[in-house]
Amino acid sequence: MNQDQLKQLVGRAALDYVPAGQILGVGTGSTVDCFIDALAAEIAKGAIAIPGTVSSSERSTQRLIKHGIKVLDASEVTGLAVYIDGADEIDGRGYMVKGGGAALTREKIVADLAGKFVCIADESKLVQTLGAFPLPVEIIPMAAAQLTRRFAKIGGTASLRAGVVTDNGGHILDVRGLSITDPLGFEAEVNQWPGVVTVGVFARHKASVCLLGGAGGVKTLTF
The missing domain is CATH 3.40.50.1360 (Rossmann fold)
Incomplete structure (x- = not known):
């Protein structure tokens, strides 16, 4: 099939x-x-x-x-x-x-x-481990550059999803290069970063x- x-x-x-x-x-x-x-x-x-x-x-x-x-x-x-x-x-x-x-x-x-x-x-x-699929993160637009730098510090390469505005009026960062071995801890941490609306880890x-x-x-x- x-x-x-x-x-x-x-x-x-x-x-x-x-x-x-x-x-x-x-x-x-x-x-x-x-x-x-x-x-x-x-x-x-x-x-x-x-x-x-x-x-x-x-x-x-x-x-x-x-x-x-x-x-x-x-x-x-x-x-x-x-x-x-x-x-x-x-x-x-x-x-x-x-x-x-x-x-x-x-x-x-x-x-x-x-x-x-x-x-x-x-x-x-x-x-086996989350992260091969680019991680979506809904963000407040003004925080895009700041959040891109924060993801770079943990080994992720973030890019704005071109032309996409969510039903809530937010933008989407797609983050590549991550290996998420502790989904619960990762979700809790990233959700606290200023400018993040929701991180796409469902732990x-x-x-x-x-x-x-x-x-x-x-x-x-x-x-």
């Missing part, structure tokens, strides 16, 4: 984690697009019934609405049973790098509401389950 077929495979597999009759947290990205399409098909058949969703991006919101699925604002809910989202990297402990689609801040907000994070990804996203909000698509089908990893 090619990568698009693997995304469709794990998108359908994630339907088993949709909590019946409860509001669902929905992430962002091409794999999540496949999940949204599969979810809409099941709702149309009457196989799944949910009162609505909380979305982590304008992109996903528009896709959900197009399918006739209700989208609630995060402020309208006090908690979610499940959040389903993809990852750019995930390690053997469930720690992730996210933000390739520039939605990392809202993704963390929705993940923070959820009791369970279900990650859907193809097998190429599974790594505090790590995956509970990962549905990993490969040539042999979908493998379920639990953490």
